[in-house]
Amino acid sequence: MLARLAAVRWILGSFGVLALAAALLFGGGVEVIALLSVGCTFILLAVSAVIARERQRADLAGLVNRIATMTRNDPDPVLITGLDGRLLECNSAAQTYPSCTPAAMLATWTADPEAMVDLLTADALLQGHALRDFGRPGASLRLSVVRLDSARDLAEQGELLVWRIVRGAQDRPRAVDALGLPVLTLGAEGAPVAANSTMRHYLDWSPSAGVPAPEPVQRFLDEGIAGIAAGSCRTVCLPVSGESVTCLAFAVSGHDGQLDVVFLPLWLSAQANVPNTRPDFDDLPVALMQLAPDGRIEATNRQARALLGLAPGEAPFFWEVVEGLGRPVTDWFEDARTGRALNRPEVLSATLPAQETFVQITLRRATGPGSEQRLVAVLTDATEMKSLEARFVQSQKMQAIGQLAGGVAHDFNNLLTAISGHCDLLLLNRDHFDPDFSDLTQIQQNTNRAASLVRQLLAFSRKQTLKPELLSLESLLEELTHLLTRLVGERITLTLDHDASLGTIRADRRQLEQVIMNLVVNARDAMPMGGEIRIETRGARFKTETELGRVRLPAGEYAVIRVIDEGVGIPVDMIEKVFEPFFTTKRTGEGTGLGLSTAYGIVKQMGGYIFADSIEGAGTTFSLYFSMEAATRTADVAASRRDTVFVAASESAADEPDSGMAQNSGAQKTEKAPKPKRANAQTEPEGKAEPSRVNAIILLVEDEAPVRAFAARALRIQGYQVIEADSGEQALEFLADSDLRVDIFVTDVIMPGLDGPGWVARAIKSRPGVPVVFISGYTEDTVSAGLARTPRSVFLGKPFSLEQLTSAISDLLAEYPPDARRLKVVGTDRAD
Template sequence: MASPSIAPALPPAIAAGSRIAVAGVLVAGIVSAGLIWAALGDVPFTAIFLAMFVAAGIALPLMRRGGAAARPQPVIDWSLLSAALEDSTDAVAVTDRDGELLCANSVYEALFGGLPAPAALPFADDGADRLAEAGRIAWRDGDAGVAGLEMATCGLNLRVRRAGLGGAYLVWRFDRAPGRDPLLDSLGMVEGEVGRRLEAAGVMAALVDHDGRVMGANRVFRLRALGDPEQDVTAYAFPDLLRSGEDDLIRLAREPDDADPIRIVPVAVDQADPTGAALFLMLDEDGASALRPGARSTATANVHALLAMLPLGLALAERDGRFLFMNAAFGRAAGLATGEGVLYPSDLVVEEDKATVAEAVRRFAAGRALPGDLAVRLKHRPDEPVVLTIAGAKGLGDAAALLSLKDNSEESKLKRQIAQATKMQAVGQLAGGVAHDFNNILTAIIGHCDLMLMRHTPGDIDYDDIQQIKHNSNRAASLTRQLLAFSRQQTLRPQILQLPDVISEISNLLKRLLGETVTLTVKHGRNLGFVRADPGQLEQVIVNLAVNARDAMPGGGTLALQTYAVSAADVRKLGSEIMPVVDYTALSVSDTGTGIPPEIIGKIFEPFFTTKEVGKGTGLGLSTVYGIVKQTGGFIFAESEPGQGTRFLLYLPVHQAEKATAEPVAPARIEAAGETWGTGTILLVEDEAMVRGVAERALVRQGYRVLIATNGEEALDLLEGGEAVDLLISDVVMPTMDGPTLVRHARGRFPDMPILFMSGYAEEQLRRSIDIDRIAFLPKPFSVQQLAAAARDVMAAAKNHGG
């Protein structure tokens, strides 16, 4: 019986190898397709890519018949994957489990200035930690995202996914936060669709940073400037690619002398920083090679479309100055309503600037001037000047001048703020100096009153007069404390506290101060950080603001106190040039009163400035608030509209716990509080005769032997003469040799000598500037009893420390 016909079969080894090869190709295809899907998120493209691998897997056994083959391994075609990633407008990279960069697209390279691994990217603040945490979550869960990563030039969002065979790879996709960085937006436009539309119009474009380095360019510029449209242009300086011939016309450096000269139109990328990066548009001077014959209208339409896409305020004018085109950004900056049209640039400005603008446009259109800026005032906002930049334009059809409008109101506002801060600092220094000198006078007056009261008892004919003098002197001392508060030189006793606790302590007082016609509302936010401040001074800040609000609401109203947390990210969004980017606890104090007129809101923190009637205010309330807040390390701002009320915003930095540092030895009290007698020798150093006389008499009356020196040199002579001194009392600020210098020399010979400084300046400020251990401080003005008690306590503390 005949055997059935059997088709020739592949040898077992070959058949097995073919099956393994097919499986390897399919596995590699699936891995690559997974990476592409994770990177691009494009399902049709991924499906086509996978279908190619499936077809290859089916064809492979046919190609492998007739011979054995080694077992293939799953291999990813990284070059093919990189080419696929180039279609993405986001920055995309692939890393392995060790974090090593395997491939990335050109957007990634341009964005990060090279090919660093994601773990080495230069993110600000805690960005690197957040990125690393996202990678760990992606390895664990397969997917993670991070929003708001901050670089020096832009903000980014991240999506990271685990992909590939066995989930052995991570795909990192970075996309720029919209509207965050005009520089990167401009780079994307130049090297993207906008750049290609410029090429169609024959317009070369290059983005150049503030150092003159080329950051990016369209293909037509790279072709003409470098000879290769694919060559990397970032290695070149923009001036090196240009040259000026004998005819003083600008040409590309690699083109011959008979080539068409080019017209360069610079456009600032960031209107807030006109000295930063710029977009350079370059056109052939006569248009011969820029535009094809018969294509002028198409090219002009393309240029108009391009200008419409740019976020900069741009417009084109013809030779007689008439507007040909303006984009939406220009219209908004000019204050034009939708659909509103103007014929000439001079129609936008006030009457006084019309002739200047019209003449400038005609001059630039005729090519008789270099690009420049004009400070003009717009009709819709005549109080705030703006900058109008004009440049000649050729090769753009009928356009003869390019205009750019920049709103510099923020810049003007910043200049006013800086001027105001400088003035406040100068006034504060003056106030501090006056208060310091006045404290010396008050110390003498109060001291002499105390000495006289020791000889008079209640009932004497002069007793009441002396008490009245002392009472008025203490009122004057309170006035100097307000001046020192404004100049940030008062003595504070800071504590770690919560703002809601401070407000709670004085809420009943506030209700009594505000009266029945004013309603007090209090609202506290969550997750408030601790602040370091003097609670008493912080209460004074709130009370002063509340009293001012009450006076601004004579018919009654509402005073609202609200606390809330302000993160560093929120501060960054505020864009303040003054506040450091840290976490704050904020207090808002708002009223529904009459408001503050714009012409005086910049003066409200100045000392002695008041709008109240004579005798009803000293003008030190808000200046005291300003000084206390600034000395605490915070910031205060006022917002107001007449008739709409006023809002004060206080920002106090969140206290960061630090390692404990050695504090100066606190004076210990070892006797009864009323007993101030003592023994020993005191060296008193004071350059003011009236203060020195009162202090000497006060200490002698308490039983001390007192040595007198009018300056640091005399004190050192006494110490070197062998005088045994139990306590050194010295003023801080003295001519020729100040107190701290004297103490350093004295401690060189007598390291255990107790020191008591007295000064009219702030203790905290002096402690920061005086790097000396074991010192005590007595603020001026002081009474006889306070001086005696301080001397006793310092000497007692020194004895305890020595024991």
């Protein structure tokens, strides 16, 4: 405590001398005694303070000497100083430095050594110690300072601190190495001493590697960050992977006294205009845009502008560039702004692009200064997704129509069988002079047209019966050209260009001719002013799987048939709809819209591919691809040809179906239906028939009463004895009578309860060898499994004529003649 008075020792002594002088002037009394006491006291305090100070100085010198003695052989430099940096003592290791002060020793390690010493001194006074690590390429340094408790009074006055410096050979990791932002650390005189991992990745160079900086990096160091001060920022061009990226360099003074320069995106600058100074935002591979609170588009990057059809700087409202949400886009925006519809993607249609574009948009809240009530929209191109969705829906629709067509065909064929059959029965007893003959003929013709329409539906649904064979395209087209020439008329030229090197294909001859005729009629209708229709065949070889249109064709050799016209073409928005059933632009009654859909179904069922290419106003090309057989078997082809007589579609406009547009019409090639032999009505009246037929007994099983009535009457007219049953169960009841003789079974395939193949399989166990005629409104391939298990059977599809029915039965009876026995017959006395 007395040592603290040493600083005012002269003042205390002066007061004591003045007090003694005043006592001499008064000469006596109490006042003199008091002044003498005060003067002596002040003089004693001054002398005591001086003695105490000198004693403490001696103690301090002894303490310093003892510390110096203990650290004399220490390999690390040790300094004893005061707060002012005045050196009191140092060991021999510290004497190797030119100047034995903490600031001098840190001169090459930190940008501001004086400030660093002051900071460490303050920390030591408050905490009792302080510690800092410093680094530079290839080395590191740790500086520690300790306040001595034994000299606390002196230390509080800043007179005694002990400094220790420890040097290392390796760099110490710094916290900035874990940052995602690039950071460059500058040491003394602004020289780079370290870089974090992000900066090393950007520059492809590290100052601690001992390798000279590349020329772009050195220019950046000399011109970009030279002389940068702590707390300041500047715009620099950072060399990244050979390119120059503009960013903001912000200098921060670290705890170790080194300068950390952090490189930030330029748009974070307070002086930057956010919408216009974001080159990195503009180059992002994700489409982004920022929406103002009122819904106006404030900022977009390049990807977003390309999707939405916006020009740079254009800022319409959000709901002006998208639509098709199902509710007002403004409502969706308000919900998102209030937080009710955030992060929920929606698919909308962009209104500005020339072509149809769909975008998936997710709205999120914007973050950062000045982003209150603003939204960020993340956009994704959803055009392909919507296209796939539309194609999937279209595929489902086409499949549903096909299933519907197959189901309708069965019931419709039953009705047509009854109508056509009873019409044939009426025509048996009438000739051309009968007043009802023309009406019956019209009924028969319209029934045939209805049956043709059902066949088209079955062709589209790929449920028709095909009879594939080896075909030579050259012979097929040569035979078909004569009919096609009559079909197209005089104003149109038909040209055939065939590749003679083509092999054979496996297809149904009749159905393939149907397809070609439909395509030629399409071409004819597309050229009302005349022109040329070209049919050409070519070979195509694909070494690998090849994509054509939306189809991937397997590798192999293909025969290609092209039908090319010079017509009006097909609009782009309709080209994908031409193969849809009932798609037509013609007036009611001028076409059914099934021409191309029939062709599509036939080609696909035969394992081929059909494509349509068109340029509006320049013509259309339909291409058919069929896989060629490995070897050409000419003999098999010649043996498989069938002589078929066709009716030209041009002979009757009413018999020419149309697919529904100028390029979507179809022609029907139909076999001439054999006319019923009316002579039988005159030469063989009802009840009188050939002896061979009288002996034949038929079990007719049909659940549809009108069909069963027609068939039973028609067969009896032809002289057969008929037993009628309305179900398979009833047929088995009849056959349970062992005395009943049956020469042939005629049965429907699909019936409630026990179906045709089911009851026949039971019946032939006890009556082997009985032939069977299966009749059905479904196609043969749908019941082929049941027919394959039944020997001596044929299939007759509905609707069938009287002659077709009797011909099928007579052929089977001729091949498998019945026994001569006549047994009990049940049901022969039923009324016709």
